[in-house]
Amino acid sequence: MKTITRTVVASMAALTLGVGLTSCDDDSSQSKETKAKQKSYDQLVANQPAGKMEYSPTREAINEWVKTWGKRGKLSYVYIQNAKGEYGYFVMKGMPVARCQMLTPTEKVDASANGKVVVALPGMDGTYSAGSMCDTYYGFDATTGVFMEFTVGTNQSFFLFDKPMTMPEYASARQLGPTAVEDVRK
Structure with missing residues (x-):
């Protein structure tokens, strides 16, 4: 009798679970489109699996970035170009940081x-931020430690280097902060 009762209870539980699961099926248009997209994706992956790399130039570039900027006292040379194409520069301790x-x-x-x-x-x-200061950067002057902040965006760009640039467009750059390139040359 106990075996029959257990069997009946187990059968009723399975039936209840089955009815509950089928009542959860989503026949909406959105669900159908989602299923169709997934089916298409699965077919594309099966026909065109992702390639495998033996070497990653992206990882190498990131590791080089870490080697370059992961040093205490590293200076950065920030060249700013305005709308007229004129250049100015800052020499900063470390990298400029987005606000x-x-x-x-x-x-x-x-x-x-x-x-x-x-x-x-x-x-x-x-204070709370709206996350809207990502085009404003700050840092500290290389020799005086003076706080500096600049904004880039419409008609103004900045170029970051770990050494002073000698190309013609940078060679005539105007000093914008307290430190000149000559002040930190070794």
């Missing part, structure tokens, strides 16, 4: 009673 870079997370996921919500966190200065 939107942070040392701490800028948001967190709050699992409240209403589900998961992404909540903004204050920056290092205790």
Whole structure:
């Protein structure tokens, strides 16, 4: 009798689970399109699998970047070109930093009673950012330590080097900060 009861209970549980799963099927247009895209993707991957690399030039470039900029006291030479094509330069300690870079997370996921919500966190200065300062950079002068900030964007670009440039367009660049290239040449 116990075996029959267990069998009946197990069968009813399986039937309930089966009915529950079929009632969850999504026949919406969006679901059909999603399934069609996935099927197409799966077919493309099967017919054209991703190639395998034995060497990555991207990884090499990143490792070279780390070797170049991962040194304490490394100087950067920032050349700024304005809309007229004229150049100026700064000599800075380390690399210029985008104002939107942070040392701490800028948001967190709050699992409240209403589900998961992404909540903004204050920056290092205790204020909140709209993330709109990514075209503004700052850093410190190479010899005086003076704080410097500049913005790039419409008709203005900057070029970052780890050594002073001697090409004609850079050779005539006007000194914009307290330190001249001659002040730090070794």
